[in-house]
Amino acid sequence: MQVKPPAYTSWYWRKVCQIRDTFDEALQQQLWSGHIGREYSIAKGYEWLREKGDKVQWSGLVWNKWSFPKHSFLVWIYQHGNLNTNAKLFSLGIREDDTCFLCGQDRETLEHLFFACRYSREVLGSTGSHLWNRIPQTNIMGLRLSRRGTKEEKGVINVVINASIYLIWQQRNSCRIDECVLRPSKLVKQLTQDMKIRFSSLIQGNGDGGDYVRKFMAGDECNS
Ligand SMILES: [Zn+2]
Structure with missing residues (x-):
């Protein structure tokens, strides 16, 4: 019928x-x-x-057993370039201003928001002092590849990166909707607490990943 x-x-x-x-x-x-x-x-x-696309090389970095699913989901959207930044909405004629909510100084592109913005760089700098050697200016892969390590260590880095991207985006939305934002040091504290819960079994073990997480926690205690 x-x-x-x-x-x-x-x-x-x-x-x-x-x-x-x-x-x-x-x-x-x-x-x-x-x-x-x-x-x-x-x-x-x-x-x-359904249409099936080719499997992308970075899918395992985003979808892994340690990351919170909500973090992985957001980073998946980010990797596809589909987050609605101010610059994107401005180019579509939806917004009249493309300025970054967090710093109010530059265009809010993906590259700026997560890597060039002074707010995000402070968060990433405090979070990853024991995890990555440098913070790239433009993309997430530079952060993932900035340090060599064992499989477990790289796994820890990927989880922290995914959590950082999620929390920065959350603060950006909070700034847009509620006009308030956590200080970078507070956000790092929140991220560390989340990771402590996530990695509790690794922390108690003797593997490479456990050492890495303990260093990460020690770095946070120094920063607080
Ligand atoms: Zn900014």
């Missing part, structure tokens, strides 16, 4: 009807015979319907 949704109905309902028509056509032409085998299942239908 064909269902033609009126133009005034919601976007969701029109999309549902469109997908239904897509499956109906595919069923008649057996488009998925090579994909789903003899018996149809929702999982197989979903795999047939």
Whole structure:
């Protein structure tokens, strides 16, 4: 049965009807015979319907067992360049000002917000004094690659980077909506507490990662 949704109905309902028509056509032409085998299942239908891109090299750095899922999700959006910075919204004509909320001095691009902004550089500088050798000016990969280490040590660095990006973005939004922002030292304290919880099993162990985390914690105690 064909269902033609009126133009005034919601976007969701029109999309549902469109997908239904897509499956109906595919069923008649057996488009998925090579994909789903003899018996149809929702999982197989979903795999047939969705578009699959190539696996990116950095996916394991973002999605790892130690990072909080909400941190990984935000960094995934960042890696795709899809965070709605002021510079992006300005170029789309949505905002009239492209200035950075945190410093009020430069255009709020991804590069500026996370690496060139004086607020973020202070956070990253205090957070990572034992984790990375230098803070790059432009991108996250420079931070990930700035120090050699064991697999466990690199794992710790990736988790701290993901948490830092998340918390800086959170403060940027707090600045935009509530017009208040934590001091960099307070934010670093919060990040360290989160990491202490996340790495509690590593801290108690004797592996390379445990040493690394203990140094990270010791650095925070010196900074506080
Ligand atoms: Zn700034």
